[in-house]
Amino acid sequence: MKQAELKTHPHSESAITHEDELLANQHTIIANQERIQSNQSKLDLLLAHQEAILANQAKLDLRISQQEHTPASPEMIGVNPVFREIVRKARTVAGADATVLVCGETGTGKELLARDIHAQSARCHRPLVTVNCATLPAGLIESDLFGHEKGAFTGAFQRKLGRFEVADGSTIFLDEVGEVPLETQAKFLRILQHGEFERVGGTQTLKVDVRVIAATNQSLERLIAEQKFRSDLFYRLNVFPITLPPLRHRREDILLLVN
Secondary structure, three states, X not given: OHXXXXXXXXXXXXXXXXXXXXXXXXXXXXXXXXXXXXXXXXXXXXXXXXXHHHHHHHHHHHHHHHHHXXXXXXXXXXXXXXXXXXXXXXXXXXXXXXXXEEEOOOOOOHHHHHXXXXXXXXXXXXXXXXXXXXXXXXXXXXXXXXXXXXXXXXXXXXXXXXXXXXXXOOEEEEEOHHHOOHHHHHHHHHHHHHOEEOOEOOOOOEEOOOEEEEEEOOOHHXXXXXXXXXXXXXXXXXXXXXXXXXXXXXXXXXXXXHO
């Protein structure tokens, strides 16, 4: 009996060892399958991310192509290389919704450039609101820009919407921005920073979404040195500066403009 047990015992150990090996192999196979599935999931996620990047790049390329091939407005014509580069940069910034500061002498076409930028922007479905800051009455400039409530001052018989409120969702062009009084510049700065203001005589804070294109024929840096213009407002306006050359520096364009 003992001899029989001794004869069968080695076979029993061999069977157990073989079973353990099978179980170990099965665990290894399962672990490998799980690793493969995990790697496949990561690969699928990477491919999806890559496809999204390629799709966004295609949209960006199309937008740039459309901007490059959009014909210039009739007024923005010229063969002068400096002027053509300015128009190209203006077209680039048009879709960026950034604040633009246009500098140049009187008659260089600052308002025409502002209209062209607005026409090429996503806000073109709304009319451009233009303000000549140099012609606004000193005592009514805040009323004109920010509006007023009924009874805010003598002659205010009804509520009036200001230019910024009218330009909500669109673009406002502030010509001769250097003429804005120093005390009004703080309110202007607040709109650029936070998009909010109060009407004259009002207490309700209003929010607007307005793109600002400002223009000047003066040196704002000089006005800052003379303490006539806020430096923080200048930096808010000078996000994308454009300087237009005078026509005397574009002699090759004179005949084109005349015709």
